[in-house]
Amino acid sequence: MTSHIDALADATPEAGRLGFDRVVFFSDAVFAIAITLLVVDLRLPELVSDTEQALTDALWAARWEVFAYALSVLVIGSFWLAHWRRYHHIVRVDRRHAFLNLLLLGAVAFIPFPTSVLGAAGDPPVAVAFYAVSVALAGLLGELVTVDAWRRGLFAPGVTAQDARAWAIRGLIVPVVMLASLLLLPFVGSTLIELTWVVAALVGGALPRRRS
Amino acid sequence: MTSHIDALADATPEAGRLGFDRVVFFSDAVFAIAITLLVVDLRLPELVSDTEQALTDALWAARWEVFAYALSVLVIGSFWLAHWRRYHHIVRVDRRHAFLNLLLLGAVAFIPFPTSVLGAAGDPPVAVAFYAVSVALAGLLGELVTVDAWRRGLFAPGVTAQDARAWAIRGLIVPVVMLASLLLLPFVGSTLIELTWVVAALVGGALPRRRS
Amino acid sequence: MTSHIDALADATPEAGRLGFDRVVFFSDAVFAIAITLLVVDLRLPELVSDTEQALTDALWAARWEVFAYALSVLVIGSFWLAHWRRYHHIVRVDRRHAFLNLLLLGAVAFIPFPTSVLGAAGDPPVAVAFYAVSVALAGLLGELVTVDAWRRGLFAPGVTAQDARAWAIRGLIVPVVMLASLLLLPFVGSTLIELTWVVAALVGGALPRRRS
């Protein structure tokens, strides 16, 4: 799979190191921008008048957008933490890995759009479903990156098949919860569903892992 | 608290180094974007006519937004300087530290929203209070990161309890001034309060520290 | 061409290393932001009513913008992958190289604009042509960077003229396809043309290279 050129890159450790670092820091930049861009969609509605009360009302009306902001900081943050952990153990990258990682980044960079839909529209089922599917897609692409890296031996020698399996299962938490919540959508309120998302983001990415 | 996996990461210094650098540079990226995004909210109001005078008026009308921009560059800049200084002395990070740092970054990335409210609305008390609370929240999360890192031994061996206490006190300057200024809000003008913020940002983050 | 100052820089390997890393990571940041900014143009049209159906219709109406987003993630991503590969083999940079690279970055950072035109307007020939020319320009500037670097000996010693020629040809795939597709514009539908772009981006940047 590695070409003459890639072999050449492998021959100079400095180049290999740079290639690895670039994949990692490029990813960091995309995650950082995706988190920060969320705030661009936080905008006050046009004030109907210039009074203090009108501003207070407008700020209060923005509470759903602020909630959507906080939710997506948590979701993208948990993806970043998963990415951060992944490269504790992946020790080399190649072209195909960089490409799959790019697809993941494209899905992460997309999340501000469903976030703005959720924030603007309150939480009708369509907005909830659109958000859930978008986040699940990013989660599944992260899973693909991990599994593909494991299959092609990009992990450190000390990582066991058992470790890899544990990560793969853990990486499924966010997408599975997201998609499962869609099944509940006709029966329970949107607010309850969004609460399960917060829990899923915390468990799947943010909370400390139990010792295995 | 550290899992089998984290222990493994600790075993390979290269991975530990990368994990540390990523937390730091990811933070830098979020700070950099938060500062730069502030300018997105600087927009001219619709010109009422196409004349030179109309443009001059519009630019003059934007002076509050430019002030809000400069204030937030100083505030976010002082948080970045505090972050920069913190990692002169923190020598290792773990999952929980990365998560708390993420919450801090989420609060910093939020600041452009209250900034745009302050800029758009001039400075009615509600806008001033919203800004003060948002900045104080970021300051308090920074404090949490510092104290938690100290408690769990992430600082360099040479750092004394006295140093840590001095930092903790210093880190409280911005949030305390911000919250205290709210008490003055009914009595003094918004402009005076915003002036104390500029001073607080300079003292709390930007000005050289006195020798202890 | 190198001045006294540049010679001085060459004399301190640390400074040379930093200068090299900065060009690379500055480029990564621009690519990352260009990819992430694409989503800013994904906005729902004003909802005509507050019903569930209105939101569904608005999301469905945004499908072209989502397609344009995905296309540009692929296009900018393939430019990034080409950039990433290039610096596996370029081992030093100078002022002129940094300047040419900057022109390339300016062209890449421009791509969100034709993307938003393509997304907003559906795909009339003018929008398609504007997009194709913009992307071809970025591709040709990338070519210029590569050829100039080769001519002035910035590549690693192990790189042969044959390698350089192979890269130069490969780098022409995206611009040639883009410009050639314009010739077809009067005859075939826009959709078919955009499909060839997806293929060109995959072949020119994303897919694994055949062994030479």
Added chain:
Amino acid sequence: MTSHIDALADATPEAGRLGFDRVVFFSDAVFAIAITLLVVDLRLPELVSDTEQALTDALWAARWEVFAYALSVLVIGSFWLAHWRRYHHIVRVDRRHAFLNLLLLGAVAFIPFPTSVLGAAGDPPVAVAFYAVSVALAGLLGELVTVDAWRRGLFAPGVTAQDARAWAIRGLIVPVVMLASLLLLPFVGSTLIELTWVVAALVGGALPRRRS
């Protein structure tokens, strides 16, 4: 001027290295975002109709905004190149240097605002003057950073006073041209003035320096 804490940082070369790298890469991130954000202001005016001709007219009407975009890529790019060169020779940083650099970054991040004014308004004298003053401010802050760093011995030992003087003079080219062009504003057309800016950006930052 250096406190106990800074002294401590100096004592651990690793921390000093990190502090230096963060100042540099944080700056790179701000420059990269400022360049990339310029494109956010490139937006098509509302189309008056859905015809091909309406889109062509709208694109043609955006030509001034595209010119303003290209001008600012060149201007911010030349500031970045100057920054890049500066840290070939600066070998250590401290708190005050980081703070002054932060002011410079705040001025650079501001440039997209006068750029959008220039692009939106065509080039009436007010817009031209606002742009010139904003860019000159960033240039003068860059000068301040250089001179302050020289005075306080942050440059590499090999740098002579003659080198420093040459840089200081060179760094004045952009601000002086910008401010001087304001004097010409009543006499010559805006287009001619903007042309001198392009030349100044190229000479001041982008073109190779003559051997001294």
